[in-house]
Amino acid sequence: xxxxxxxxxxxxxxxxxxxxxxxxxxxxxxxxxxxxxxxxxxxxxxxxxxxxxxxxxxxxxxxxxxxxxxxxxxxxxxxxxxxxxxxxxxxxxxxxxxxx
Amino acid sequence: xxxxxxxxxxxxxxxxxxxxxxxxxxxxxxxxxxxxxxxxxxxxxxxxxxxxxxxxxxxxxxxxxxxxxxxxxxxxxxxxxxxxxxxxxxxxxxxxxxxxxxxxxxxxxxxxxxxxxxxxxxxxxxxxxxxxxxxxxxxxxxxxxxxxxxxxxxxxxxxxxxxxxxxxxxxxxxxxxxxxxxxxxxxxxxxxxxxxxxxxxxxxxxxxxxxxxxxxxxxxxxxxxxxxxxxxxxxxxxxxxxxxxxxxxxxxxxxxxxxxxxxxxxxxxxxxxxxxxxxxxxxxxxxxxxxxxxxxxxxxxxxxxxxxxxxxxxxxxxxxxxxxxxxxxxxxxxxxxxxxxxxxxxxxxxxxxxxxxxxxxxxxxxxxxxxxxxxxxxxxxxxxxxxxxxxxxxxxxxxxxxxxxxxxxxxxxxxxxxxxxxxxxxxxxxxxxxxxxxxxxxxxxxxxxxxxxxxxxxxxxxxxxxxxxxxxxxxxxxxxxxxxxxxxxxxxxxxxxxxxxxxxxxxxxxxxxxxxxxxxxxxxxxxxxxxxxxxxxxxxxxxxxxxxxxxxxxxxxxxxxxxxxxxxxxxxxxxxxxxxxxxxxxxxxxxxxxxxxxxxxxxxxxxxxxxxxxxxxxxxxxxxxxxxxxxxxxxxxxxxxxxxxxxxxxxxxxxxxxxxxxxxxxxxxxxxxxxxxxxxxxxxxxxxxxxxxxxxxxxxxxxxxxxxxxxxxxxxxxxxxxx
Numbered sequence: 001x002x003x004x005x006x007x008x009x010x011x012x013x014x015x016x017x018x019x020x021x022x023x024x025x026x027x028x029x030x031x032x033x034x035x036x037x038x039x040x041x042x043x044x045x046x047x048x049x050x051x052x053x054x055x056x057x058x059x060x061x062x063x064x065x066x067x068x069x070x071x072x073x074x075x076x077x078x079x080x081x082x083x084x085x086x087x088x089x090x091x092x093x094x095x096x097x098x099x100x
Numbered sequence: 101x102x103x104x105x106x107x108x109x110x111x112x113x114x115x116x117x118x119x120x121x122x123x124x125x126x127x128x129x130x131x132x133x134x135x136x137x138x139x140x141x142x143x144x145x146x147x148x149x150x151x152x153x154x155x156x157x158x159x160x161x162x163x164x165x166x167x168x169x170x171x172x173x174x175x176x177x178x179x180x181x182x183x184x185x186x187x188x189x190x191x192x193x194x195x196x197x198x199x200x201x202x203x204x205x206x207x208x209x210x211x212x213x214x215x216x217x218x219x220x221x222x223x224x225x226x227x228x229x230x231x232x233x234x235x236x237x238x239x240x241x242x243x244x245x246x247x248x249x250x251x252x253x254x255x256x257x258x259x260x261x262x263x264x265x266x267x268x269x270x271x272x273x274x275x276x277x278x279x280x281x282x283x284x285x286x287x288x289x290x291x292x293x294x295x296x297x298x299x300x301x302x303x304x305x306x307x308x309x310x311x312x313x314x315x316x317x318x319x320x321x322x323x324x325x326x327x328x329x330x331x332x333x334x335x336x337x338x339x340x341x342x343x344x345x346x347x348x349x350x351x352x353x354x355x356x357x358x359x360x361x362x363x364x365x366x367x368x369x370x371x372x373x374x375x376x377x378x379x380x381x382x383x384x385x386x387x388x389x390x391x392x393x394x395x396x397x398x399x400x401x402x403x404x405x406x407x408x409x410x411x412x413x414x415x416x417x418x419x420x421x422x423x424x425x426x427x428x429x430x431x432x433x434x435x436x437x438x439x440x441x442x443x444x445x446x447x448x449x450x451x452x453x454x455x456x457x458x459x460x461x462x463x464x465x466x467x468x469x470x471x472x473x474x475x476x477x478x479x480x481x482x483x484x485x486x487x488x489x490x491x492x493x494x495x496x497x498x499x500x501x502x503x504x505x506x507x508x509x510x511x512x513x514x515x516x517x518x519x520x521x522x523x524x525x526x527x528x529x530x531x532x533x534x535x536x537x538x539x540x541x542x543x544x545x546x547x548x549x550x551x552x553x554x555x556x557x558x559x560x561x562x563x564x565x566x567x568x569x570x571x572x573x574x575x576x577x578x579x580x581x582x583x584x585x586x587x588x589x590x591x592x593x594x595x596x597x598x599x600x601x602x603x604x605x606x607x608x609x610x611x612x613x614x615x616x617x618x619x620x621x622x623x624x625x626x627x628x629x630x631x632x633x634x635x636x637x638x639x640x641x642x643x644x645x646x647x648x649x650x651x652x653x654x655x656x657x658x659x660x661x662x663x664x665x666x667x668x669x670x671x672x673x674x675x676x677x678x679x680x681x682x683x684x685x686x687x688x689x690x691x692x693x694x695x696x697x698x699x700x701x702x703x704x705x706x707x708x709x710x711x712x713x714x715x716x717x718x719x720x721x722x723x724x725x726x727x728x729x730x731x732x733x734x735x736x737x738x739x740x741x742x743x744x745x746x747x748x749x750x751x752x753x754x755x756x757x758x759x760x761x762x763x764x765x766x767x768x769x770x771x772x773x774x775x776x777x778x779x780x781x782x783x784x785x786x787x788x789x790x791x792x793x794x795x796x797x798x799x800x801x802x803x804x805x806x807x808x809x810x811x812x813x814x815x816x817x818x819x820x821x822x823x
Contacts, residue, residue, distance in 0.1 A: 011143050053277075
């Protein structure tokens with residue numbers, strides 16, 4: 001059975017904020033560079049990981065931002081259908097009152 | 101090749117701090133997504149369900165992040181250890197080229213000395229004694245340079261070994277990290293591109309057994325963090341508990357009547373950060389299950405193990421030549437108590453084992469609050485006695501630390517604050533005991549009266565976890581002894597009232613536990629309120645010693661209610677919030693609700709249930725007065741009239757009254773119009789008096805009626821309205 005539909009802009013925004021809240025700190029992480037102080041070949045390998053770490057965090061941030069945006073989109077779509085349905089009903093009632 | 105050991109270690113150490121934070125944030129986000137529920141935010145429907153599913157599918161990516169961070173963290177830690185072990189060429193630095201230069205220089209010096217030595221051997225102009233001395237001198241120089249060469253060569257060898265080993269180290273980590281992170285980025289990008297929310301959109305992450313890898317990584321991290329605090333046996337029990345899913349589960353602690361003491365004693369020693377909230381909740385469930393099983397022996401042991409010995413402190417007293425150990429409360433106890441209290445709110449009143457579980461919740465909460473004393477004993481020994489009323493709706497418990505049966509007794513000291521062991525006042529010798537009475541108010545009072553009268557204690561009382569023989573001999577005397585010190589605290593909480601409630605024994609009543617009449621009407625008053633009947637109450641009293649029963653450590657009242665009981669109360673408080681003075685008040689009408697109701701009862705019980713006692717009556721006392729008041733309009737003097745009621749002068753000039761919502765046929769078949777005052781059908785069907793609580797709790801009744809503001813045009817104070 002389908003759930004009853006319940007939506008409102010404030011709740012959707014609150015939910016979006018909840019999932020986005022940890023992102024700023026999380027995605028801000030960057031690795032240190034050690035090749036200049038530890039001149040061995042492993043340091044280059046270590047420093048080379050930095051790019052992949054940054055890329056992973058950056059795509060994660062984009063992903064969650066898109067999910068947060070989906071919440072807003074869902075609310076707007078549901079609200080639009082509600083308004084549109086209500087308008088149809090009002091129009092239909094007015095037509096029948098006027099005998100159209 | 102130059103290795104700046106100081107700066108390198110600092111950089112890697114700082115990076116690991118950041119990685120630890122990243123892993124912790126990763127776990128927090130995983131918890132958030134796992135527990136996310138759109139319904140909690142008031143959002144429902146298939147669209148939101150799809151987004152919820154999509155968010156939960158993201159967890160795999162976070163777990164993969166955690167694995168990658170963990171791999172780098174471990175490689176860094178090993179790298180730090182290797183660098184730390186390296187020799188210095190100059191303070192804090194190992195410079196391979198500089199070492200080589202030193203070797204070359206030493207070799208040069210050595211060759212020079214060898215040449216000198218050689219030329220001396222062939223120089224016949226020097227006397228043999230002098231030659232011998234000079235050859236020896238140059239030999240020492242050669243040996244010294246040779247030694248230097250070895251020293252610097254060892255440093256170079258160490259640097260080369262480190263170079264080779266660390267390369268392998270980061271190659272391993274690099275391979276894993278590069279691979280996992282690349283899969284994460286690709287999966288995330290794929291989801292962004294396709295809007296996907298299914299597991300299939302996770303791409304190559306699916307190829308990894310990410311859940312298992314994550315559990316293993318988390319377990320390893322947890323075990324490493326816990327290792328310094330645990331004994332060998334405790335660590336083994338901990339490792340075993342984590343093996344399945346990386347968490348300490350309820351069954352790991354308590355299953356089929358068996359309490360895993362070794363594991364719990366280890367957990368009690370761990371810092372807060374080592375045990376997450378899910379595990380605390382599992383421990384709370386284990387404690388709850390002990391009460392469901394009536395396994396008070398396990399409860400006793402769990403409480404005993406919740407007090408930890410301070411290895412650095414011993415207590416001395418002039419009376420005792422042998423110093424006692426000092427025990428303090430484990431931080432785990434407070435967290436478990438909080439989780440037990442939260443879980444108890446979800447249990448429906450009247451369900452099987454409800455009152456035993458309530459008693460358990462009450463006891464552990466009372467213990468957790470008593471953080472201001474430490475025990476000076478050689479061993480924390482707890483003696484628990486729990487008695488359940490025959491009606492199954494009240495439980496009485498005593499939890500004594502160091503009973504008479506224990507050698508040496510116990511003493512405890514107050515702490516100035518939780519973090520220091522500064523004692524205030526003298527050490528008080530005695531047996532700190534917690535008393536707890538749980539149930540609804542009616543049965544709490546009833547049971548207290550029964551327990552006061554020795555002869556009324558009969559086998560019909562259930563003694564939880566204690567055999568009847570013990571109860572019949574020592575148990576009864578313990579209860580009788582316990583009831584007396586509990587009397588004073590109960591009186592001060594205002595729940596005694598038994599003098600009025602049960603009547604005197606001579607008159608055939610059960611006899612009053614307390615004759616103090618200062619709050620005599622409180623509980624009897626409380627018993628009338630329908631709202632209170634759906635709530636469980638826990639009264640905890642901790643006395644510092646039996647000789648001073650009035651000294652309370654924790655005069656707390658715990659209120660327990662299920663979600664459904666709260667929902668019913670929500671319905672009624674929402675009506676009340678619309679009712680103006682004298683029952684409502686301008687300060688409470690907008691915000692008063694179930695939460696405030698519970699807070700008032702917990703913080704000001706007397707003022708809430710008995711508004712006439714001068715102890716800060718509050719919104720809840722006004723609410724309870726309103727629920728007790730009659731919902732129906734007073735009977736009309738024209739008996740049987742089914743005409744719209746006139747407004748009589750003896751009614752207020754204006755006020756809230758109950759009217760029919762629309763055309764309604766009453767119990768007598770009479771038809772009433774919407775807006776007409778309600779008076780007769782409720783009176784006939786429910787008797788002459790129906791309280792607001794009864795009325796609004798009954799959906800069938802409240803469906804047809806509503807409260808509206810009425811203007812009494814017949815009241816003398818109101819202007820006469822022309823016909």
